[in-house]
Amino acid sequence: MSSTISKHAIKIENLTKRFGKITAVDDLSLEIGWGELFGLLGPNGAGKTTVINILSTLLEPSDGVASVADNDVIFSADEVRRIIGVCPQEPSFYEHLTGRENIELFGDLHEVPKDLLKDRIDIMLQKIGLEDDADRRAGQYSGGMIRRVSTVMALISSPRVALLDEPTVAMDPVSRRAVWDFIRELKNNGMAIVLTTHYMEEAEEICDRVGIIDQGKLIALGTPKDLMEQHDAKDLEEVFIRLTGKKLREAV
Amino acid sequence: MGLRRTRSLVMKNMKMFTRQPAVVFLLLLFPIIVTATFGLAFGGMGEGGLTNFDVGLLNLDTTAADPRWAESFEGNLTELEGITVLYFDANESGQSELLQGNLDAFIVVPEGFGDSCTSYWNSPFNGSTWTNTTVELYVDSGSMIASSAMPPLVQQVVLSTIFGNEATTLDLPVDIGSPAMVEASTFSQWEFMAPGIFAFASIFMIMIVAQSLTVERDGGLLKRLGTTPLKSHEFMLSQVISYMIIAVIQVLLVFATSFVIGYRPATDASGLVFAFGMLLAFSLVNVGFGLIAATISKSAEIATGVSFIFIMPQMFLGTFMPLGGGAETIARIMPSNYVTEALTTLFLRGAPVTTLSVWMDLALVSVIGVVVLLMGVLLFRRYGTR
Numbered sequence: 022m023s024s025t026i027s028k029h030a031i032k033i034e035n036l037t038k039r040f041g042k043i044t045a046v047d048d049l050s051l052e053i054g055w056g057e058l059f060g061l062l063g064p065n066g067a068g069k070t071t072v073i074n075i076l077s078t079l080l081e082p083s084d085g086v087a088s089v090a091d092n093d094v095i096f097s098a099d100e101v102r103r104i105i106g107v108c109p110q111e112p113s114f115y116e117h118l119t120g121r122e123n124i125e126l127f128g129d130l131h132e133v134p135k136d137l138l139k140d141r142i143d144i145m146l147q148k149i150g151l152e153d154d155a156d157r158r159a160g161q162y163s164g165g166m167i168r169r170v171s172t173v174m175a176l177i178s179s180p181r182v183a184l185l186d187e188p189t190v191a192m193d194p195v196s197r198r199a200v201w202d203f204i205r206e207l208k209n210n211g212m213a214i215v216l217t218t219h220y221m222e223e224a225e226e227i228c229d230r231v232g233i234i235d236q237g238k239l240i241a242l243g244t245p246k247d248l249m250e251q252h253d254a255k256d257l258e259e260v261f262i263r264l265t266g267k268k269l270r271e272a273v
Numbered sequence: 274m275g276l277r278r279t280r281s282l283v284m285k286n287m288k289m290f291t292r293q294p295a296v297v298f299l300l301l302l303f304p305i306i307v308t309a310t311f312g313l314a315f316g317g318m319g320e321g322g323l324t325n326f327d328v329g330l331l332n333l334d335t336t337a338a339d340p341r342w343a344e345s346f347e348g349n350l351t352e353l354e355g356i357t358v359l360y361f362d363a364n365e366s367g368q369s370e371l372l373q374g375n376l377d378a379f380i381v382v383p384e385g386f387g388d389s390c391t392s393y394w395n396s397p398f399n400g401s402t403w404t405n406t407t408v409e410l411y412v413d414s415g416s417m418i419a420s421s422a423m424p425p426l427v428q429q430v431v432l433s434t435i436f437g438n439e440a441t442t443l444d445l446p447v448d449i450g451s452p453a454m455v456e457a458s459t460f461s462q463w464e465f466m467a468p469g470i471f472a473f474a475s476i477f478m479i480m481i482v483a484q485s486l487t488v489e490r491d492g493g494l495l496k497r498l499g500t501t502p503l504k505s506h507e508f509m510l511s512q513v514i515s516y517m518i519i520a521v522i523q524v525l526l527v528f529a530t531s532f533v534i535g536y537r538p539a540t541d542a543s544g545l546v547f548a549f550g551m552l553l554a555f556s557l558v559n560v561g562f563g564l565i566a567a568t569i570s571k572s573a574e575i576a577t578g579v580s581f582i583f584i585m586p587q588m589f590l591g592t593f594m595p596l597g598g599g600a601e602t603i604a605r606i607m608p609s610n611y612v613t614e615a616l617t618t619l620f621l622r623g624a625p626v627t628t629l630s631v632w633m634d635l636a637l638v639s640v641i642g643v644v645v646l647l648m649g650v651l652l653f654r655r656y657g658t659r
């Protein structure tokens with residue numbers, strides 16, 4: 022398949038998405054490579070989720086093109102869906118299924134071989150610190166537990182491209198660490214990971230490269246280190262302030 | 274290829290159904306309860322219907338020249354099997370007892386009844402010389418059995434009073450065959466209702482389909498499923514399969530329940546198999562309506578209300594509720610009506626399973642089922658997954 026030799030994991034060219042009068046994504050161009058952990062950074066309403074939804078084949082762009090492993094998200098949507106693993110911003114899950122059953126379902130949907138699936142679930146549950154609660158109904162989980170299950174649901178198929186929309190939002194520091202470690206490890210298998218966040222320190226800590234977007238526009242792109250040097254800032258928060266004149270959190 | 278995905282979603286649905294008490298109630302317990310309560314409540318009613326009518330009698334013909342006519346009427350009435358005659362001496366007291374349900378019927382023999390009979394025999398062939406009177410019959414309008422059984426009985430009593438007891442056994446060149454309904458008078462009311470109850474019990478599936486789909490949609494799950502290799506036809510197939518499994522269990526439970534409470538439909542194994550197939554075909558209709566209800570429901574909260582748009586007409590115009598003139602016309606477009614009709618033909622009229630009309634009903638329900646289901650699938654796929 023062409024996808025195995027595709028140069029970029031994700032390629033976005035002049036992507037624009039309008040909702041009526043609102044331009045959620047404004048002429049965005051971006052390339053993300055294999056084995057890269059890319060952070061899409063920006064305040065609430067910046068357009069991060071919209072980008073993820075387009076890459077997940079849920080939304081059609083108003084203008085421009087986007088492709089995953091050389092598969093166009095509109096014309097080869099079925100191929101794209103086989104490659105990606107998506108963790109939506111609102112962690113959707115079945116309340117009446119257990120955590121394990123929720124994960125299993127998504128493994129089945131991706132046709133992960135049965136015996137492999139079972140082992141993989143056990144390993145992933147353990148890594149993310151959920152092995153003790155895996156057989157309780159997900160409806161009884163705390164917000165942080167749900168987010169962790171939701172992340173595993175997205176990654177159970179070992180997708181070649183992972184799209185994680187604010188996977189650690191409102192998570193306690195311990196869970197967040199566990200998720201970070203988990204994500205970092207996956208990256209080492211050559212997986213391309215796009216992670217959106219509005220936590221600058223998260224991006225700084227785990228991302229290889231970040232793209233900062235504000236009002237749908239890409240305003241900075243590079244490694245956290247380069248960006249800080251470039252803008253003579255001590256952290257990404259300061260980079261954002263230099264670029265936009267506003268504080269990231271206050272813009273929330 | 275997608276078999277595993279479909280299977281996995283069916284399993285998911287089964288877990289969802291069985292783990293939610295409200296859903297278990299509506300899908301499985303409710304049909305059992307409806308069958309059992311209606312069966313027990315109406316099963317005894319009217320059984321051996323002719324054995325226990327309380328009939329009030331007021332004789333106003335006491336001053337007549339020949340009181341024997343009225344006495345003969347009384348005698349003939351009393352002789353009827355299963356009739357207890359209670360005597361009244363005022364219209365008001367009889368009417369009041371009737372209103373309170375203590376009488377099944379109240380008969381008033383008018384003044385001049387004897388004269389009337391005499392005038393007939395004086396010149397039987399010259400109607401213009403007769404003095405006409407009217408025997409008033411009031412029946413308990415609250416009792417279906419009484420209101421259908423009493424008028425012919427009183428007719429019979431009047432005839433034998435005027436013509437003698439032989440009149441009813443006379444050999445006539447014309448034979449009035451007993452209409453089928455005469456036989457039906459030995460059925461209990463439950464037996465009239467049972468076919469409709471069976472149809473009724475599966476209608477509520479509409480609500481569960483609409484509910485669970487809108488919950489999945491509102492929770493963002495349909496979107497999330499949309500990012501996986503799952504095809505929409507695989508998803509739809511999983512829905513249909515899940516509800517057909519439920520339908521099978523539902524029908525078995527309802528049949529078993531009615532068997533336990535003593536219901537023995539006038540049919541054989543082939544009739545039951547036919548009924549089973551009919552109810553499955555009907556479930557297609559209900560899944561389809563459920564999908565349509567889910568499509569037009571903006572949220573899970575209103576899905577219940579919206580599904581009643583599809584439940585109510587089918588329930589009132591096609592199951593066990595009695596239909597008036599206008600309603601009967603509207604009922605012709607209700608799939609449930611054809612289910613009830615076919616089951617009535619088999620279970621109550623005792624028609625063999627080879628009867629053409631029941632197959633016509635089945636064909637109709639199946640076609641409606643497929644059409645409604647397809648409509649539901651297309652509408653839901655197009656507009657329902659947002």
Ligand SMILES: Nc1ncnc2c1ncn2[C@@H]1O[C@H](COP(=O)(O)OP(=O)(O)O)[C@@H](O)[C@H]1O
Nearest residue numbers: 040043045063064065066067068069070071072
């Ligand atoms: N379905 C939609 N209809 C209308 N406006 C939308 C829709 N989705 C997102 N938007 C708008 O687009 C902008 C970007 O939203 P979003 O991509 O969710 O931002 P982020 O994820 O960065 O917080 C916001 O102004 C939001 O209100």
Ligand SMILES: [Mg+2]
Nearest residue numbers: 069070071110
């Ligand atoms: Mg967002």
